[in-house]
Amino acid sequence: MIHLKHDVQKVTAAGAIKHLRFQPSPLARIISSLIAGAFILNVGVASAADDVKTETISVANPTSNAASADKPAKETDKNKADKAKPVVLSTITVRSRNRVEKLQDVPLSVSVVSGQELDRLQATDISAITQRLANISWNQGNQRTSSLSIRGIGKQGQTEAQDPPVGLIVDGVNYAYNALASSYDFADIETVEVARGPQGTLLGKNASIGVINVTTKRPSFKPDSSYSVTLGQWDTVQGRFAVGGPVIDDLLAWRGNLTVSKGAGDIVNAYNTDQTYTNKERVSGRVQFLLTPTEDFSARLEGDIQPRSSETTNRREIKTQTPQSYADGTPVNLNTDAQTRLERRWFSQDPQYTYRDNYLDGGFGGNTVTSDSQRGLVTGSNGATLDLNWNFGQYRLTSITAYKDYHFNAVNDEGTPFDIHRNSGGFFNDYKQVSEEIRFSSPTGEFVDYQTGLFFLKVHNDALYQRVWGNDAGAWFASPTPYTSLDANGNGRYLLQNSLAGLSMAFNSPAGQQKIVNESEAVFGQANWHFTEDLTLTTGLRFTHENRQNLASSFIRDQGNAPELNPVSVNNVQLGGFDSALYKAAVKDANGVVITPASGGALTGTNSVEQLSLADKVANKYYGVAIAGAPGSTYASLTAAQQIQVAHAKALRQAQIGVLFNETELEKFEETQPSWVLSPSYKINKNITTYLALQHGEKAGISQATNGISNKVKAEKTDAYEIGLKSTLLDNSLVFNIALFRMDITDYQQSSQIVDLYTTAQNANGLTSYTNATANIPEVRSQGMEIDSIYNGIEHLSLRFAGAYTDAKYVEFTNAAQPNEFGNLQASQPYRDVSGEQLPGAAKVTFNIGADYRLPVWNDKEFHASLNTLYTGKYNSDNNLSSYGWIPAAYSTDFSIGIGNRKGTFDVNLVVKNLFDDDTPRTKTWNLYTPAVPRWIGVTFSGKI
Structure with a gap:
């Protein structure tokens, strides 16, 4: 195994890497290893001799032998369709390897959406983007805890040491942390693709469920500049600007883009009415340079910055009254419920704030919360990429060196105006990743064509879980007997207040502080075997050596007012x-x-x-x-x-x-994991292709602690089976693709109920205690059908349909945690069997319908309207499958209408999100829910300069 040594010390304000040193084996040794791997393993992937000056790598796996352009960096722009022209369905493409390939030749379930489609409806964040693609969803959380799901798989509690099940690639760089996807707007986008099923034999980092690939617009030698300004409800202002062109003709080109998004939220903090949930406060910029000194070499340098800013994502929730009884009718013990606590003398002295009028149901008006200490979540990111490409005849050598960091800081409140928690639990993360990818590609047109490569990734994630108590914390957390005793006189109240006031901890959840180091080293290859012009077999193989280490501790950071206690x-x-x-x-x-x-x-x-x-x-x-x-x-x-x-x-x-423990080196996870693909495809005729795909992928295990005791999680393994048909019908006016799939996952990584060795030992009463922690679920299965379709047979109108039926279930899960409505059974029945139950977040039926109408008017003008409707069937939003967690089926529609000139120099567009004001909650549990975002209306002015 070839090891990658690196040292990342600092990223400058411009996002450039400083002191980033790679020491790989000599280049000749790498090349010889790649070539040897291709022939010895008989694996690889086809790659045309296209110049990657304008094309980027996709996770898709096409088998087409389409010829490449000679100089795409200088000629690509003239091939771009004018806004007024209809979609040419026969040339729908994915950006694959080092060339652009026809979507219909890809023997996998793949969806593609263009940046132009996303812009029309202001679909700039990852949540909005996934609403335009089939069988993929964004699981609501904050900037750290949100996650992507494909085929109903992927909704899970976030742990810092865990790989995301759905990979994300942006401009050839693999993001190895969920949070990198959720904190900024995607701008200046060329295309977004999603490939379903295990990935990794073609390029980049392996992913066990699927991959999203985002490609931004690249530098060109043709001058280009565009702008977009949006004004809307809730004080919304969004601005986007992109510019590029030659610096030195035929030698150096550049492109830069700047995005600013600001606005208030729909829910107001009654404690500070200038604070709303969820506000937008995002600024990001990207600059790229393309150097083409010869026809056979190109270099692209990219830097991106998202300055630190804060958004009030947490506490956008409406509290409801806790049920009075459990599922079996047993009364709920409300001694520690907010209702009981707020009725205590300590808190009821303030008649302006009550449980029923302010705490419940969004207070007066139904859209307020009250938080004295809640702060916006602070996030920020920097990145740099160096993309080098050499052509050796018709062979291609590519190197992508990248750095990415991410900062996250959460200061949360318990949701009252009292000084209970100055931080009720929030992570402070500093994440850094550095990666190197080297690929070697063969020419196409022969019996076999291939691509093979090496991938290296090292991640450092220092995660601190903060908790800080305030002056009212003692009165809030004391159980009834201690509270009554201490609140009886001034001396007791002094003790009650001081007991917790000012106490600050690196709190055990799942550790107070984690120093995580994850390393991945991989060799991969994929080959297309062309037995006839119509029959192709794609084979791929990957071996990834994973090394996951973690130093964990939990400790007091500040003793506060009463260390003597x-x-x-x-x-x-x-x-x-x-x-x-x-x-x-x-x-x-x-x-x-x-x-x-x-x-x-x-x-x-x-x-x-x-x-x-x-x-x-x-x-x-x-x-x-x-x-x-x-x-x-x-x-x-x-x-x-x-x-x-x-x-x-x-x-x-x-x-x-709670639990304290000194810094402990946890049991590391270290394995070499295989991935593979076997996919025959057959062209029945020029318009119909069938394929079969067999895929295997693995996700690394986790090095973690549970109450200070090492609790390693095993690798997650996925076997996927897919049979599909891709067709172009009705005189090339209809693309209709359908796939049947099944995914069997063993040792699925998810939170579950496990024995709490620490608490069991502490209690020493002969009874076993339990706690929730990330563990391995024996078996999960997802199966169903996916459809992707585009119709362009009606003049001026383009229609898109993407839908899926997904049956995602636990095949075996016998130790699931009890949901709240069974809380009274926790002592006697700590587990429940949910085998056969639908996975959380997995709706059985989902689809989206998109329409784009463009009509030339008044000689040089164009009237246009766009619509996208997302349907999500019934699903359970609670990770423990509470009966209170069911979300009913719902539709959400975005709409825009406008007019502009056909040259594209000016356009005005009315944009409406959630047109019919659907109010279906996003998540629910037994005493709170996350409300839908109400209808929003804005106007966008855009054009080319």
Whole structure:
């Protein structure tokens, strides 16, 4: 295995890499390895001798032998269709390997949407983009927790050490972290493709479920500039500008684009009405340079920046009343419910904020939340890419060197105006990845053509999970008995407030701090065997060596107001507190007469002199007792009731601290994982192609901790089977593609209920405790049908249909966590069997219909209208499949109408998102939901300069 050494120290403000050093094996050795791999393994992929000056790599796998242009960097622009011309269905393409290939020749389920289509309806973020493609969805979360699903697979709780199941490639760079997809707008797009099923034998990083490939517009030697300005509801302002052309004719070209998106959200924070959910605050820029010193060499340098900015994604939720009973009719214990807590004297003193009028159902007006400490999620990213291409006759050698980083910082609130949590739990992430890809491609036209290569990736992700408590936290988190005791007098209230105020932790979820290092090294190849002009067999093979390491810890960052109330230790982590007896409730007889009074807080005989002195300081600080006599005697002078109050405060603090553990090197995951594809295709005639695809892919396991104990997750393995037909009918006016698929996944990575070894040992009561953690689900299956179709047989009108029927189920999952409505069974029945149940987030029927109408008017003008309707069938949005999590089937329609001149220099467009104001929630659980975004109207002015 060839190893890639690197050192990433700094990215400048311009996004360029500084001190990024690669030390691969000598180039000659690499080339010889590639060629040897191609012939020894008989794997590879066809690649024309096209110049990649304007073309980028796709995850699709075509078998066409279409000839390439000689100088696409200088001639591509003249081949672009004018806006007014109808779509030519016979030339719908995917950007594959080093050339553009016909979509109909790709022996896989692949969808393509153009950047022009996305622009017409302001589909600029990943959520809007996926609404234009078949059988792919965006699972709602924040910028870190959102995820992509293909064929119903992929909705899962985010862990920092885990690979995304659906890969994302942007301009040839593989993003190895879900969050990189969700924090910015995609602008200046040429095409977006989605390839379904395991990927990786052709290029880049392996992906077990599928890949999205985004290609931006490339530098050209033809001058080009365009603009777009949008003004809309909720103070929305969006601006996009792109410009490019020659710097030195026939030698150096460039392209740059700038995107700005600002706007308010539809839900208002009543505590600070200038804060809305979810606001838009996005700025990004990209600059590319293309160098073509000879006909056989090109170099493209790209830098991109998304400056840090904040968006209020979290807490865009509406709370509902907690059900009064569990599923079996057992009353719900509401002692720790928000209703009970807000009715306590501590909080009910403020008559302006109540549970029913403000906390529930969006408050007055139904669209407000109240959060005193909620901050926008801060994200930012920088990247740089160097894309080098050499032609050796009709052979091609490509090198893509890339760097990408990402910053994430969440400061969350529990959702009240009180000082309970100054941060109720939020990640602070600094993510960096560096990659190198080398590909060697053969010419086409022979019996076999191939592509083979090497891929290297190293990821550093330092993740800190922050939690900070405020002055009201003690009164909020105390259970009824401690709260009543401590709220009885001023001394107790002082203890109650100080017990948690200012405490700041790297909190255990799943660790307080993780230092993650993931490394991937791969060799891959794919070949097309042309047995006849009509019969082709595509074979591919990949081996990826995965090494996943993690250093984890959980610790107190700031002791806050009351370090003196710490326990002696937690999990052998010394905290410096004194040892005292736990609280014991009073014992009463059958008539309610106290037999043994309540007790707690008395000093034990195991305390040192320092600990006894600390106890004396507690007596002095909270009860004003002067310190005198032998160490410990001042504390011992407290009354029994006072010592019980101290015991309650200490227990409250210890409960909130939870699990601590020193930095631990977790068990690493290290394996060499295979991927392969076998796909015969047969052209029945020039308009109809059939194919069969057999694919295998694997996703790396995870190095993780559960309560400080190493809990390695095994690799996830996918076997996919697909049979499809691709056709061009009705005199080339209709493209109709259909595929039947099945995906069998073993050891599916998802949150599940596991034995909690730490808590079981701590309780020492003979009972087994359980917790949720990422684990392996034995078997999952997704099967169904996908359709992609475009019709252009009506003058001036283009229609698109993409739909799927997907049956995605747990085949075997016997230890699923109990949902909230079965919470009363947690102790006696910690698991439930959901084998045969539909996966969360997986609707059985989904489709989208798109229409684009363009009519020439008034000689040089063009009237146009576009529409896209997405239908999503019923699905369960709750990861634990709660009966409260079902989302009903719903439609969402985006529409635009406008007019412009046919030269494209000016266009005005009215854009309406969610035209019919569908209010179907995005997610639901038993006491909150995420509402739909209401109808939005804006006007876009755009054109070429």
